[in-house]
């Protein structure tokens with residue numbers, strides 16, 4: 001029987017970004033893409049991102065996280081999910097709790113220190129943005145990633161051709177638009193996500209700058225589709241906005257599910273993301289999910 005059968009999980013959200021948290025510390029099991037897709041397919045455990053906790057790898061860290069999208073692909077970053085994991089590690093009565101309140105979580109993209117602001121609000125240090133074309137990554141050697149060009153031509157939205165690109169441990173493209181609500185994400189999101197300029201696909205943001213400290217944002221996520229919020233996209237948008245002189249280095253980013261405060265700190269180049277988390281329920285993974293998934 002799969003070690004995931006009957007395993008406890010938490011269903012949470014970060015501003016409506018649907019997050020499932022699975023604690024596999026103490027187990028050698030690594031969730032496969034097929035298992036992640038099976039978990040996502042059950043309405044009880046449905047997620048935009050599945051955050052799987054493993055035993056810590058680097059000294060001084062509290063856990064290693066693998067992050068899965070709905071389609072089973074893996075990401076190096078998920079801002080909203082990282083806050084949910086911090087809540088779970090510090091406040092869930094069943095999970096083993098680290099001794100200190102400030103956590104350091106690790107992903108394949110690096111270390112993420114997390115600090116509680118209240119019981120349910122956390123600040124994640126998302127690290128330095130990746131601005132070089134090959135780190136994002138992009139197909140072409142752009143000397144300046146503030147403006148790139150996509151291959152995709154959209155007859156219904158010909159203005160969507162020149163996004164900014166930023167890596168936050170995952171790839172992001174930000175299109176600067178007058179009205180973020182005007183776009184049919186389900187129709188155009190997949191085309192831009194798969195544009196050949198993004199060799200690892202990209203998370204696609206539509207950013208409407210209201211003022212230097214306020215941006216309205218809608219996101220089509222790589223591997224997950226339209227979500228109510230995307231923390232790493234909010235970080236990437238603030239960085240790109242500040243680089244283009246559209247925003248300051250600190251702004252409120254309003255997503256369909258609510259607000260995140262993002263700061264790109266001058267002193268160390270790190271991006272800080274602050275926002276809420278919410279526990280919805282706990283559940284147990286149905287053994288039937290893993291009958292065909294290996």
Ligand SMILES: N[C@H](CCC[C@H](N)C(=O)O)C(=O)O
Pocket residue numbers: 017048049069074075076077078079080081170171203221222223224227229230231232233
């Ligand atoms: N919702 C997440 C981002 C998931 C990114 C994922 N879709 C990818 O990079 O493949 C967040 O809050 O940052």
